[in-house]
Structure formats: C-alpha cells, structure tokens
Amino acid sequence: MNVAAADTAADPVFNPTPKANDRRGWTIQNFGPVGIGIQLEKGFVMKINNVEPGSPAAETGQLEKGQVIESINGVRFNDIDRDPRIVLAQMITDAEASDGRIVLDIQDLGDVTVTIPVLGSYSPTWPLNCPKSDKIVRHLADLLAKQGENEWGSVIFLLSTGNEKDLDVVRGWMKKRKEIGSINWAIGMQGIGICEYYLRTGDQSVLPMIQKGADHLRDHIYNGAWAGRASGQYTYQSGGHVNASGVHCLTFLLLAKTCGVDVDEFTLQSSLRHFYRYSGRGSVPYGDYTSKAGYGDCNGKTSGLAMAMAAASRLTPGGDKSIYAQAAQINAMKGYYGINTYHVGHTGGGLGEIWKSAAMGLMMDERPEQYRQYLDARRWILELSRRHTGGIGIGGGKDGNYDVATGENSDKGWGSYFALNYTLPRKQLYLFGAPSQWAKSYKLPTRPWGTSRDDAFSSPYPVASGPWSRSDILKETLEQHVGEPAYEILRDDKVSDLNLVTYLHHPEITHRFEAKAAVVRLKKDDMILGLLLSRDARLKHIGVMALHDLFGTWNKRNADPGRVTPEMMAQVEKFIRDPHESWYVKQWSLGLLQHTDIDHLRTYKDLLVQYVEHEEHWIQGSAISASIRLLSDPACYKDLFPPIARAISKATAYPIVSRARFITEQLGDADPEIQAYGLNVMKTVYELQPNQMMSENGRNEIGGGGNFKRKAIGQVVGFSEAGKAYLDSTPKLTSEWKRSGRDQDKFTFSGTFQSNPDLHGTWCLINHDLVESRSDANDYIKGKIEKNQIPSMQPERMKYGFVINRDGQISPVGFTKQKFNFPMRYSGDMAFSTFIDKAYHYEVFTIGDREYLMFEEDFEAEEDSSYKAIYKTYVKVASSK
Template sequence: MAKDDGYYTPETTPLFNPYPKVTDKKPWLVRNFGPVGIGINLVRPGMTMQIHNVEPGSPAEKTGKLEKGQIIESINGRVLEKIDPRVILGDLITEAEAKDGKVVLKIKDVGDVTVNIPVTGPYSETWPMDCPKSDKVVRQLAEVLAKEEKPQWGSVLFLLSTGDEGDLEVVKGWMKDIETIGGMNWEKGYKGPGLCEYYLRTGDQSVLPVIKQMTEELRVNMYSGGWSGRGAPAAFTYSVGTGQVHASGVNCMTFLLMAKLCGVEVDEYMFNEAFTQFYRFAGHGNVAYGNTLPEGGFRDNGKTSGLAIGLTAAAMVDPKGEDSVYAKARDNSAMKAFYATNWFHAAHTGGGMGEIWHHAAISKMREKRPTPYRSFLDTRRWVMDLSRRFDGSIGIAGMDDRYDRSATESQGGRAWGTYFALTYTYPRKHLQLFGAPRSKWAKTFELPRPWGNEADDTFHSIEPIPGGTLTTEDLENEKVETDASLAVLNKLSDPNLTDETLIRYIQHPEYDLRSIAMDQVVKRGKTEMVVPLLKSDDPRLRQAGLLALTGMFKGRPLPPDQVTPEMYDLAGRMIENPDESWWVALHAIDALARAKPEVIAKHRDRLIEFLDYDSSWLQTAAVCTLAKIATAPEHYKAVLPVIIKKAAALRVDSASYRSLKAIADAVQAASPEVKEFASPLLKETYRDFPDVLTEPNTGAVMNRGAQTVRSRIGTILQQVPDGMEFVRRLPKTTVASHISGKPSDMYAYDGNFSKNPDIVGTWAWAVWPQPSKPSEVDDRIKAYLKGRKGKDPTKVDNPKDILQLADGGKVGRSKFFSGYFWSGDMLIGVNEDQALKMEVRTVDGVDFLVVEKGGFNAIPKTEEEATAGVPADWHCGYHVYVRQK
C-alpha cells in the first residue's frame, strides 16, 4: 500500500485497504453515492466515473437527465485524483449537505446536471454526539424502521439505542406474541442481544421464554464450544479443520451472556464450553475463523471486536464488574479495532460484517481512549455518508459485496447496514452493552476463570509494557494516520529502522504489533535482542522472545544456526514453571520442538503433564513435541502410549491432524522394536474408536469426524507389523454410507481377494463430460464413440489418467488412484477412506471401465456445504476409462 501505483503518491496512499487502484483492469463499483441515488462504476485503467444505475424515486431520478452508462467528468468541480476516490465521494456528500444540498454532476456530452439532496448541516467536532446532522440521520432511519411489520436485522437494537420513547413503543409492538428470533445461529447471535436489551429496558417477562428457547436451540447444536452459522454443526473438516464459524459463534456467546444477565437459566455445560472457547482468544491475536489457534494480522471479519462486546456482557454479569478480568480483556480486544482500521471490508466473504463490530468495539473506548476513538471516526466519516440512502436507510459502503444492504434493500434478508448505523447511537448510552445505567432487572453470577492463570491476565492490559520508552500518554494520543497497523508496518519496514523504534513496538500492548516487530528482529538478524526478552519478568516479552524461535504470523523463525542452547534452556525453564502463563508455555513447548532430542528429553515428564491440561492448544503442542522423542529407545514405552491416546481423543480437526501426523512421522522412522510395540496400541485405539463423533452433552454429531480421525490412525497403522493388512480391512465409505451416515453401509474388505478377470488390464481416462449420475453413463459413452467415428476409440491422446489393474489386486500408474488396491468390483483406498464401485460396460464392441469418482472426504468450501445433509439421490459421478489394446 505504501508504494506509488501511478495514481497515488506515497504521501497520499489510501488509509484503507483494499482500495481502488488506477492501474487495475476491472471496474470498482460504488453501489450507492450516498443519498444522491446513483451507483458509480470507477472504470479503470484510470478512474473514470460511469453511472451504473439510477435509483427509482431518488433525487438523481427526479432530474430526468441521468441514466446508466453516462460518464461523469466531475462532481462539484472535483475529479477523482490523489486520494482514495471513495473518500472524495463521501466528502462531497458531507460538503453538499453542510451547505446548499447541491450536487452538480458534469455529464459528458450533456453538461451540468444538478441533483438536490436535503441540507443537514455539518458534522460537529464531537459527532455523533451533540451533532444536529447525526440526530437527523438517526431520526430518518428510525422512521424507516418503524414502518416494518416485524423487525429485520438490527431494527430492535437500533430503535432501543435512540432513547426515543416513540421508538420504544414500536419495539413493544414487535414484541407482542413474539415466538422466535430465527432458526439460524447467525440470527441468535445478531438478533438475540436485542431481545435481551428489550427485557432489560422494560422488564417485559413475556420475552423470557423466547430467550430461553433460543438458548436451548443453541445448546443442541453446539459442538466443542462453538457453532456454525446455521442450525447444525459444520463438517469436521470445514475450512482447514475449523469445524466452526466463529464470526457467528462469538456473537452466540454474547447472547448467552446477555441471557444470563436477564436471569435466564443457561445450560451450564454449554456456557462453560463456549465461554472457554472464545475467552482464550483475548489478548492473543485475532479470534480465529473457527476452532484453531488465534490468527495473526488484522483482517478478522470483526470477530475480535465481537469478542469485545461479549466480554462487555461478561463484565456486566460478573459481580466484580469493571474490576473483573473480563473488563480488561474487553478493552484489549476493543482496541484491536483501532489498529485494524486500515484493513477495510477485508476478510473472508468480503469483510463487511467486520465493519459493524469494529465500530461497535471502538465505541467502548470513547472515554478511555478519546483521541484514538475520535481519529477512528473522523477518518471513516466518508463511509458513513456514502452508506446512507436517499430514503433514510443505511448500508455499509466501500465495497460491492453482500454486506452493503440497507433495511429497504434487504427484502427480508439481512439488513447489515442497520447494525452499522448504530455508530451514530452507541454513545447515547441507551443500550446495556454500551453504557446504559444498569437495569434493575439485571442479574449477576459468578463466572469461572475459563482459560489460563493469573499470569495470562497480563496479556489483557492496554498499557505499555514497563521498562521502555513507550508511555501511556503516547497510547492515549494515537491516531489512525500515524499509529494504526499500516503506519506501524511502514515504520517497521523502513530500512533505517532504529533499535529504539523496534523496542518501542515490542513493548506495545497490541499483540500483533509486537508480532510484527519480532518479525523484524528475525529478518534483520538482531538475535542479541532475543535472550533479554526470554529473561524478562513480563510474560508478554517472554512470549515475544519465543516468537523468534517459533515464527509468527506469516513470518519465519530464526534459522537453526542462530538459536542458541541458552534460548532453549530459557524456553525449558518456562515449561517447567507451573505458574507460567499458558500462552507463554504454549510457545515455549513449540519452541522446544526445534531442539535436539536430548534437550527435549530433559522436560519429558513435564510435557506429559501438559497432556492433562484443559486446553487442546497445550495438549496438541505437547503431543507434537513429545513425538520428537517418542520412538527413542529410552522413551518410547513411556511416551508413545500417552501421546497416541491423547491424539486419538482430540475432537478438533486441526489439533487431531497436527498431533496424529507428528506421531505418524515418528513411527515411520522408528526401529522395528518400536513399531512392534506400537502395533497393538494403534490397533486397540482404532478398534475402540467411536463410529461417530458426538458432543457428549447434546449428542450433536460432527459430520465426517469419526471417519477422518480413524483414517489418520489407519495411516499410522500402515507403518507397523501387520498394519497394512489391518488398514486394508478398515471399513471404507461408499456412496450409500455417505448418504446414510450409517457404518453398516460402509465397505469392509475381508482379506480374501475376489478375482474379476473382466477388470484386469490397462485403461485410459476417456469420456468427457463425465457422467454425474448413473442414468447419464450410457449416453456419455455413446457420445464419446460418436465423436470418435472413423477413428480407433481406444486410442486417447494425452489421457488425464492411466489405470492399470493387475490380477491379485494391484493398482498401477494411476494419478487418481495411487495407493489403492482392488477386489471384485471395488476399488479400495488405503490412505483414503473410500471404496469405489467399478463396472465394465461393452458398447459397440469397446470395453469401458466405469468407476465412481468418490470424493467423500472433500473439504466443504462453503458454510452451506459444511452444514447441509446429503440428499438421498446424491451421487459422486463417474470416471469412465476405455480399455487399451
């Protein structure tokens, strides 16, 4: 972003990324030019403005002169140059509304066309408070929402946030005879807090049964402390092994806390699991996409900011209130929104929902960090005006994605922009979550420490780490232009970076700024800084030092020749210290994995203790590090049984994968003696493994979980005596079992090879398009033969695959089916959990081999796929090969 792209200069590089670049080839659509009523395509190369659409009933349409495709040469005399064009467009709205409301579009070959928009006056310096313009914007949207027959997304929260008694009456009308807030977890997380705020405002007990029912619906589809966005657990392997969608789940946790604040009884097991799941992310980077370790960087779709809101509720529920650890964790998570502000609409699915929560979170810091708060809002003022529609509704401008939808555009869907509009009303303090006087109906409950120990609380501080030049005053005066992530990235990538600046950010309270600084320590070879950090009394600095050994987000660790015995010794001391922060211990264990086996062995017993910690993060790290010594003659009898047992018991895909792969790598290189010892352990583990993975409290099933983990255990089994034969006999998924989910429909090889002379031979992949269901097979083969008329149909030029099937079950050459064997009419995976039916069909004297494509283990690409059931008429389709002469 800091480079001159031929349009911007380094001094005027946009603050918000991604942004429209003049050199890009595709147009950038600004869906709504504020209340003017047109969409504008930014046509590139260059930055030509072209009218994309004219909204019916808008001020633009009323001119009678504007239409799609027209070129706008300037607006109020300004062209798009030197700075982010979105900022220019937003500022043009702000300026026009502050003066005479005239927006003059100079249209090519037409001339000036004046669009008149209502005059609102300027924003005040303290907007949205003490600001007549903000008040008008709020009232316009409130009047739009009041016309809804039933509340859409954000409508309840927004009307409750205004403080207007008339708006409260509208909400009361909606709440009469309410039965549900929606079936999806997204709805519970987004709309549930509004229901709770209503009860806490009015004491209307009629909504308490609805709140209770929503918590019960969350209970039955919770898995391992988290949720998908929909009403069922996501597939075990969804999205790189997350199995969950935390952009939805973190808000479900907030709803549960708000329900407890209302006095609603929440299932204890569900609550404790979910609270642990999300609380552990605080101060450790970004809340992950799903059930994995925290993520680095600043693109998080607002999950960390959403956590700040949930922790607000936790501090309200806990009797300690503002003195609780949750209040401190809240502030640290909330400040992330300030540092992340440069990454705008930038995350999975587009990132618009992140802007909702970034604005919510920074509002929590309005009084504690007024200067960063003011800088955040003022640098984003353009997006607030660009997001407004002529009818008074509000979207989320800046990107053309699913999130730029207002209450009048959502058509019964998700009006994301109404949540964004809360930016104007958060400071009014009419919502419990945003500073309203405590409701007389609010309850308190003791909350357990869900993760870590007292040393971990240090990571929640928003104060500078003691001992450096960074001061609280410095933090209180931070501004987006000079102190958010983009500015810091530029400072730390400066070739003339000083040690003083580097240390300043190593001592910063924002985790990811420390991580970026440590990346520079490694890149610049400043190894002399590492040992003093590892010796620090502050857990945050010890952990920063460990990043040099483990690597950081998108950053490499120190090369082996720069890691000294002293560094490993210091990491070992952290591991041995029972009072060490869990977060520090985690990194120390990962760092130790790089050491020589004799160094790891010194901490063997302590690492085994970590297997019993109530943390899959620590358990996984301990398994992976212990695996480095697990096959050594002096350790295997003590280590292998415990790490095999623990790895097989992990119910998180990413943790299961890492742990079992570490064991597989160790066993593969082990001595015959060790393999002989491991064989019965692995076979027993496989035999005792459940047919399905279920949530112990609810019975919720994690789709594909058992098959995935069992297959991983089977991969290890192949390395031990009699293991290959054992693995061959493992039940394999078929089309029928994939549809039904029943183990009884799986294929089990009985060890007796079944001859099938018709199948033996060499086959070339031939027929395209491939049949997608049984009824298409014959037609596709006939079409293939028709296309080869006059030619030898068995000759295939550059076939995508050659499949050799030899007598005795051997499979050769195939790219698709390497590692398979065959018996009878089944092609059976050894490393893959699938058994595929084969059939020879002879058409016009030519033999074709029809093989099911399989793909039962394919990782779902979308949340819809991850939570959807398999239709009864589903089929995987076929590969069709032709026999070679």
C-alpha cells in the same frame, strides 16, 4: 467547490483502495443519497454504473447508465492524489451543509445538477448533540418501522435510538415473533437484539424464545464453539468451527444468562473458555486453531470477541474491574490499530465493519480520543453508505455483498447494524452501558483460561517496564500509532532503539510482532535476551517467537540459529518447567524443543508425558509435536507412546487428531522392535474408535469427525505393509450395513483383487444430482442426453472425476479428492480405502454408445433407518493408459 484543494494530510489510507492504474477498475456501489453508482475505470475515468429509481439523480431525468462523468463539482479524479471515495463523501457532507447541490459534468451533455436534501453540518461531537445525525437516525428508524420487521439488524437499531416510538414498534414485532432463528448465525446476531429488548422492557413473553435459542446452541456446540449453521463438517477450517458466527453465539449466551434464562452450564463455560483464550493473543482465527498477529480483523471476529467480553463483564459481579473488562478493551482496540484495513474478509468485508465499529463504541469512555479519531476518519464510509430512502448500507468496499440497506432484497439488514455508528453513543443498549432493572448477575470464573501470568495478554496498557505509561497510550494518533504508520516505522532499517522498545512493550500484539521482526532483522540479540528475561508474559512470548524466527521454524530462508545462545535457551527451559508460567508462553516454548538435540530432549521426557495430557489442547498439541522424535528413541518410546495414543484417541479437537500423521513419519525409520510396539498400540486405538465423533457434552455428532479421526489413526497403523494388511482385512462399513445393521453386510477385502475391465478408464462427473437406483440413473441420463448435457471427451477440462487403472487403483480428478478418501482402490463391485472403514458400491452400464458409472456417495451423514443408497453418475471420457 474544489475539494482537491483541501488539506489532505489527515487522510488515512484505507486498503484496498481504488488506484488509477487498476486494469479492473473499481465500482463505488452508491454515491450516498445522490442515487447513482460510479464505475471508476483505468485512469479514474468515471462512468455512471446505475441510477436508483426515485433518487435525486433519477429526478433530473438526464442521467443514465454508461454516461461518462467528466467531473463532479469541478473535480477530476485523475488530477488529484486522494482516495476518490473520501472526496465523494466530502462532497455529500459539504452539499448537505449548504445548498444540497452536486454538479456532474456529463460528456456530450454538460452540467447536470442533482439536489439532495439539506441536513446541516456534523457537529464536532457527532453523532451526539448533532441535528444532522439525529435526522439520519430518524429517517432510518421510520423506514425500518415500515419495512424492516424481518431484517436481522432492525431490532437492535430501533432499541439503540432510545426513542419510545421506536420501542413501541419493536414491542409490536415481539408479539408476533416465536423464535430468533434456526441457524447459529441468526441466533448469535439477532439474539443480541432480542436480549436487549428484554433487558429494556422486562417483557417475559420473549423469554421462551431466548431459551429456545440457548437450547439450540447447547445442542450444537462442540469443542467450545459452533459452525455457522446448525451443524458443520469437521474438515472445514480445521475442525468445523466458524468463529465469525460462534463468537456472537457466546455474546448471546452471556446476555441470555443476564436475562435469567436457563443457560446450560457446560455450554456457557466451555464457549467462554474457548473464546477468551484468543483475547489479546492476535486475531480470532476462522476455525479451531491458534490466533495470529495481524492488523486486520477478518469478518470482525476479534471485535465480536470484544462484545462477548463486554457482556461477560456486565454479567459477573464486579465485572468492571475484571479480566473480562480488560479483554473487552484490548479486543475492541484492534479496530483502531487496524483502521487502514477496510472491507476485507471472507465472503466480503462488510460483516467485519459492523463489529469493528460496534466494538469501538465500547471505547467511548475508556479511549475517548481514539474513539473520536476513528469515527471522524471513517465518516466518509457512512456518507457513501446512506441511501436517498433513508436506508443505510455498508459502502465503499471492493465488493457489494454487504452493502445492503433495508428493503434491498435481503432479510439480513446488514446496513442497519452498521448504522449503530450513529446511535451507540446514546448508551441505550445494555451492552453499551444502559442500566436494566431486569438484569441478573452470575459469578463467572476469575480467569476462564491460563494462569495469572496469562492475564497480561488481555491488558489494554503497555508493559510497565517500557518507555510508555498508561497515560501515554491515551494520546495515540492515527498519523503515528496505528498499523500503517507503525509498519512503516518498524520496517525502516534506521528505526531507533526507542521506537523498537516502545512497540515491543505495546499492548497491541501486532505492534510487538513487527518490532520483533525488526529486532531479528537488525541483529539486536541483546534485546531478544532482554525480552526472555522479562517478568511480563507478553515480552517472554515475543522473545520466544524471535527464537522461532532464528531457528527458521516456519521460514528457513532467513534462519540464523547460530545467534541463539545457551543463555536464551536456558530461559526457555525455565518457561517450560515452571508450573506457574503463562500457558501461551509455554505453548510456544515447547515448540522450540524440535530444535534441540535428542540427548537434551530426553531430559524433558517426564514433563512431556504430563503436557501430552494437558487440559489445554494448544499445549497438548505442542507437547505431542515436541515428543515425536522420542517415539523412535529406545530409551523413551514406551513412556511416550501410551499417553500420546490416549491423547489422540480421546481427542475431538482437530489440532490434536491431525497430529497423528507425525507418528507415521517417525515410525517409518524406527527400529523393528519399536515399529512392532507402535503398531500394536495404534491398532488398539484404531479398534476402539467409534464410527461417530460426539461433542464433549455428548449431545450431537460432529459431522465428518469420526471419519477423519479413523482415517488419521488408520494412516498411523498403515505406516508399514503389516499395518496396511491389517487395515485391509478389517470389515468396512457399507450402505447395506447402514440399513440392516448386520455384520455380514460389511465389506471385507479377501486379499485377492477382483478385476472389472469395464471400470478401467477416466470417468467425468455428469452433475452433482443424486440418484437412488439403476432405473433412476437411466431416466436421469436420458434426460441429460436429450438436453445435450453429457460432458464431451475432454478429460483435461474435468473438475470432478476418477481415473481407474487396471490394477485397481482409483485416482481423483480435480475436487473429487475433497469428497472421498484417497488413496482408494476397487475390487469386485466395491471401492474402498485402506485408511478408513468404509466401502462404496458402484455399477457400470451402457446407454447408446457410451458407458456410465453409478458411484455411491458417502453415507455417514444419514441418521434414520429409512436411509437409501444414493449415487452420483459419471460418464467414461477416455481409456487409461
């Protein structure tokens, strides 16, 4: 069988893709049910990477790791111009439709025939009305019934088959189950299946479990979303959110509400609002910051949002006509337009492929042609993902983190989620159209975020004033209209005006951004003005973003501000001043004020005061940034300093708190009178800051948030020597104070540096192990010495450590800066920073002929009265110069 001779015109490109000249090669983890892995080396030399025990390949008794494969079914990959993964998958498809034979020509051995079970051909309507698909589903379901009870993907897959036999298996599991999970990841991803079980059966025994999950999310939400685990660190990804897990928590809460459990209203509404504002405005970001255009959907966050919006549309009365139903579509279609990006994401891209495929399942009825194209183009992935055992992983990616099938050393069952590709069209799940007599309804807001003009961003249809109608969008093809071909069309300097206008009016925001880049590059400024004059918020927004390009807001290399006309800026002014304008348009329009002269900026003073205290922190942040220059303006500073100070003081959102640094930069060049005024205002803010940052509902502390905020405000106060002196004189928290609560146990810098010559030098962290006392440190270090585990004197190889000089300054080495707060210095036996209110105890001692340092760890995370001081140990490796 010579697959190379087949028509290759319809092969989409899947990036990243194996390349013959790749020096590192590419491992195809699983050659589907054949039972081997294949290592593609440079020049597409094939070697057997592994042979799975019990597989058809193993049954030959002739195949071993390391053998060179000359060809498979007569195909040599260095002779073809196709993605080898697609070719291998087609071999499986063809073999299962005929005699099951896969022939491997092994160097120095000859032909070895592997025979896989014959399943038949895929039908044109697969996975529906398709005996082969039915067999694949049955094999996996039976395997899960035997060994998948504790795997994350098992419940939802068995429910999706619609088979009573599988439902009985889940019933048995639910009789023993007491909770969904203890971390946000688990509650979001597993909880969807538990809710689906209730909505299928009405089994009230699982409602306490669903309630417990909803209560957990209530107790760990902050700023509208969640960390990946129960609590997070504020500095992680700009605010501590992990939206790849949080978006599924929202889906769970909406389904839990559908099940009739008591979902905390604040938790439900704040998370709905938080995630909805990303809808149609780009890819859902990793953390708490604004969305961005892009065809990829890293870890499936945008596709996960489609699932949440589908849950919202089913919960609220009349939801099939609601903004939520539209939002489900526009977010689901990200997978279609981004089809060329495969298996890319933080920790590995397989997680995203689960949700991209699931979200496309929501489009079976709305965009049937595109759904069919998507499924057929990616069938090769399913073929490579299947195992000889009947299990399914997520195959074909550069990494194998998520290519895990049931029984393969993981409790997550990632591949069982991916197997929903085969079963979602059966519509046995409530999220995908199944009815439920136990489903409750609940009236959600008509619009959880923005103004009526913002609704345009969630529309899955083209802007009405463009060349395309609604029916045209239903005729899109992979060959012409998804990310890769659209990118090629729009990056061509000969792109037609018709194509530019078509993609400027497209519902996918990344198409609009690519068209905008072409308009700016080709100097079609009349089109930019036309965008700004439009009535549709999507076009206004893209016009505003074109002006940002011309001003060089983010990249000054190609800036051309002379092309920005007064007529263009007059439209921007209308957007800023119109109270009914789209919030998303307003946010980016406010950002353009940084490019106006100070006289014109003054005319916005009163409006900026309002926006600085806006309910939406995207607008609030843009307004603060736009106002910063007015803080050094004699005519405006007294009007703007108080509201900006209040906004930062009250804020828990990272994008607002982090903007405090702009004040520092502005005050440095201000008149002395303004500096004194600003210092007094910010000193008051600093003094009023609590040690902890609490979530908006007051139920939980945001880990590291209080520390970050006090430091951010402290750096504003410390813009001058007077401010630094004030901060140095304020008492700082210590571990002793943590235990006693007595003010006298805080550390106060006297203003006179107390030197300790033993401390001067370079100190290297021995290990991340913690000790609680000097005696513990002695025993710990002696144990390390016996095992020869004390670092040698090679400071240039240090990853964690300090350099401490003779005037008391402490400088970080490597990753240490991420743990402590710099600049830092010491005096006496305490180390401290000007900009935060903490001080750390240290102690220097000698064992043998080397000096060691016990340096106290941060103590913020400890909560109970039994807290003990904890230290890390360092060894001196060199003297400071």
